[in-house]
Amino acid sequence: MSLLNLLPHRLSQRLTALYFTVASFSLQRRQQSVQTTAMASMTVKKIPALKDNFMYLVVCNATRRAAVVDPVEPDRVLEVVKEEGVQLNQVLTTHHHWDHAGGNEALYQRFRENADWGELRVYGGDDARIDRLTNRVKQDDTFEIGQLRVRCLSTPCHTTSHICYYVESDQDRAVFTGDTLFLAGCGRFFEGTPQQMHDALIGQLSSLPDDTHVYCGHEYALQNLRFCHMVEPSNEDTRALLERTQAADLEGRRALVPSTIGQEKRINVFMRVREPTVQAFVGKSNSLDTMQALRAAKDKF
Numbered sequence: 001m002s003l004l005n006l007l008p009h010r011l012s013q014r015l016t017a018l019y020f021t022v023a024s025f026s027l028q029r030r031q032q033s034v035q036t037t038a039m040a041s042m043t044v045k046k047i048p049a050l051k052d053n054f055m056y057l058v059v060c061n062a063t064r065r066a067a068v069v070d071p072v073e074p075d076r077v078l079e080v081v082k083e084e085g086v087q088l089n090q091v092l093t094t095h096h097h098w099d100h101a102g103g104n105e106a107l108y109q110r111f112r113e114n115a116d117w118g119e120l121r122v123y124g125g126d127d128a129r130i131d132r133l134t135n136r137v138k139q140d141d142t143f144e145i146g147q148l149r150v151r152c153l154s155t156p157c158h159t160t161s162h163i164c165y166y167v168e169s170d171q172d173r174a175v176f177t178g179d180t181l182f183l184a185g186c187g188r189f190f191e192g193t194p195q196q197m198h199d200a201l202i203g204q205l206s207s208l209p210d211d212t213h214v215y216c217g218h219e220y221a222l223q224n225l226r227f228c229h230m231v232e233p234s235n236e237d238t239r240a241l242l243e244r245t246q247a248a249d250l251e252g253r254r255a256l257v258p259s260t261i262g263q264e265k266r267i268n269v270f271m272r273v274r275e276p277t278v279q280a281f282v283g284k285s286n287s288l289d290t291m292q293a294l295r296a297a298k299d300k301f
């Protein structure tokens with residue numbers, strides 16, 4: 001017998017009503033928290049997942065074809081796909097960690113149960129730790145989401161098979177950076193070297209156009225900006241963004257993503273390891289040693 005049955009009828013009714021109010025409120029909050037970037041040729045839906053992860057639905061406006069980046073909560077993704085009326089057939093996996101690739105198997109099963117949805121293609125670096133991979137990709141591999149062009153950037157370091165996805169049309173540019181580049185930060189060097197993160201951030205991501213939208217795997221803006229501000233207290237761009245971030249609740253902080261490559265080059269100390277101010281903070285004279293020392297400092301921050 002449930003607890004509700006033991007309570008006086010009116011009280012149990014009130015509790016039930018309260019329960020439904022709370023339940024629908026939390027559902028509403030979840031739905032509100034999907035944030036949209038509407039570009040001319042591409043729409044990106046940012047869907048918060050777990051504690052501080054982001055999943056992204058990437059839609060080609062012309063064809064309504066869509067891909068999803070790191071669908072760790074596949075049923076939530078499918079709700080958004082249904083609301084938007086788009087055709088999802090591609091998964092872009094940034095890396096094997098559970099909070100990114102952990103939904104691949106369940107999403108694959110949903111497609112098996114619904115044969116009319118067509119086939120699901122799952123892209124990712126060549127790694128047995130990623131479930132249900134159908135398309136193993138490497139540096140400079142290309143494919144399409146409808147009419148949008150995707151180029152794969154191999155960025156090993158956080159994990160050995162980490163991939164960033166650069167998506168572009170003639171008008172619009174976006175990069176999905178997983179746990180390699182965060183707003184004002186970068187991922188931990190779990191399976192790689194400072195040289196590899198240097199190659200990823202300075203060699204590859206810094207050379208994308210400045211107006212490229214940056215969609216990262218986690219919401220870490222506040223902590224990252226505090227660190228950047230400590231390293232470069234006289235950087236006015238960092239100070240201004242930190243002030244905005246401190247004033248915002250979690251939903252407001254989420255609104256800071258996407259960043260842009262141009263903004264990251266102005267504020268993100270891991271993208272600024274060639275700057276004398278950043279090198280001076282760690283007492284190093286070249287960008288590679290600075291990358292290593294900065295990451296060590298951030299790990300203890």
Ligand SMILES: [Zn+2]
Binds near residue numbers: 095097158179
């Ligand atoms: Zn990770």
